[in-house]
Amino acid sequence: MKIKPLIIGDLVAKIPIIQGGMGVGVSLSNLAGSVAKHGAIGVISAAHPGYLEEDFEKNTLEANLRGLYKHIKRAKEISSKGIIGVNIMVAINNYAEHVKAAIAAGADLIISGAGLPLKLPEITKGSAIKIAPIVSSRKAVKVILNYWKKHSNRTADAVIIEGPNAGGHLGFNTNNIEKEINNFDNNILDIIDEIKLFEKEFNTKIPVIVAGGVFNHEDVLKYLNLGANGVQVATKFVATEECDAHPNFKEAYIKCKKDDIKLTVSPVGMPGRAIKNKFLEKLEKERIKISKCYNCLIPCNPSSTPYCITSALINAVKGDLDNGLIFCGSNAYKINKISTVKEVIDELMGE
Template identity: 55%
Template sequence: MEIKTLNIGKLQAKIPIIQGGMGVGVSLSGLAAAVANEGGIGIISAAQVGYREPDFINNAKEANIRALRAELRKARQLSPEGIIGVNVMVATNNYDDLVKVAVEEKADVIISGAGLPSHLPKLVEGSETKIAPIVSSGKAAKIITKVWKDKYSYLPDFIVIEGPEAGGHLGFKMDELQEHTNDDLETIFKDVKEELKAFQEDGVEIPIIVAGGIYTGQDIAKFLKLGASGVQMATRFICTEECDADIEYKNAYIKCSKEDIQLIKSPVGLPGRAIRNEFIDIVSKDKIKVTKCFSCLKKCNPADTIYCISKALIESVQGNVTGGLLFTGSNGYRMDKIVTVKELINELTLELEAVN
């Protein structure tokens, strides 16, 4: 199959792959720049991006702003010509501040999920930064596109569909995830494509990117044939040399089995998928008292939350893989070695090209 360029406005990615944003600290400048240098779109996660700053514990808001700016500048130094973006969760308390930093640093794209980014067009007004909401249904795609068009006369530059096989904060109820298979991503894609027809202007289609359970070049080819403009892959990039997480974090994915991956409930009620470890066993039975709140998520109440998600994610990315939280897509168990981003991209493109 011929590899087509992913076009988002004037941006042209040689390969139709967006590396998904992974927080805390899993996808920073190192991984994003490496993907961008290979012709994909590299994404920095803004989630608690300042966790390594010396004043993070007592001044998380400013530490995150400072760190995001630094990561974007570093990524641009590492990849002067590549396409670099940021993933900012709507559920984040300082959402507007982080988006503004991304715009000021001339991020090429901003991808925003964990809620509908209803006022994102206003925050990027006057810039060349392209924006995309993450949706999990045709209904959500229709709602956010209509809001942007009616309120700001702005259509999404592209839309990311996150299916039930993804990790992180998922836009599904727990019982829905337990019944879903990856075939549902195809159904959701068709629904989104149908809903977006009403918003086409002058024959210009909104590019649709699919995510969740995309693992091989054959998976990519399947959705390109259906009419997707590209795919977003996150988990697949964890076991790369350039991934910004600790080596023990990467090894945890190499060591895990299919049975080790399970659905969990996050402190804000959104389900996710994670590798089972001692931490998961503990929080499945009891709460872990929050001794320090980082005010990271809007809907999290430290008095009654089951655990601090910031602390859990920071522990794991720094190498404490038994006492932290490791989000993963459904195929996280399939990785068996650490490779370079170049090697991974080459593998995927060869598989894609081999599809008739």
């Protein structure tokens, strides 16, 4: 099978792979820029991209917007102006400000999930940036695209279908995960059928990208044969030299076993997949005290949430694994060495 480029409007990625956005700090400019440099689409996570800024603790929002701008610019430099996207969760506070910062910095694509990005076309109106919602069901894509049609007279530039084997926050009920895994291929076909209706109505091509559990060349071929135009891969890029996370974080992927990968509760109100460690063990027994609220998530209530996800993710990405949350996909246990971005892309492409 000849693998075709991924075309999103006037963006052409010769490698039909999007590197999934991973926060906090796991996919910033170095990883995203390196992925884009090799012909795929690199993605920066907008979840606290300014966590290393000097004033992050005092001026969190300003530090994040500044950090996002700087990382997009730097990724563009690393990639020789390759395609750079930004993953922005609907669940974050100051969503519109993050979108506008991405546009101002020259990002090419905004990928948005962890909620329904209903206002995204309105915020991006007048810019050339492409927009792609993350969906988990036919119902979700129907609601989003109908809303966009009614209120903005436009449709998606691409749609990312994220399955239940993904890392981080999952758009599924914990009790139905196994059922959703078994039904994922049928779900993809249903969503593609729905997207075709909007393609016909707007007389345009809406590329479909499959995400969640994509790990090897066979997975890529499988989803392309199902009708997808590309795949999104995140977990496999963590254990690379170019990944922005601390070496300890990468080592956690290499050392973990299949039984170490667990579903846990998130303050966002969604299940999350992570590697079992002392932090998760403590969380099973007690609520972890919150010393500071970063006002990052809309659904989060510091007085009742089980832990501060910002502190947990920052600890992990800085290498303090005992006090950190290590998000990962279901296939993290299959990683056994540190690779390079080029090696990962070559393997996915069957080269």
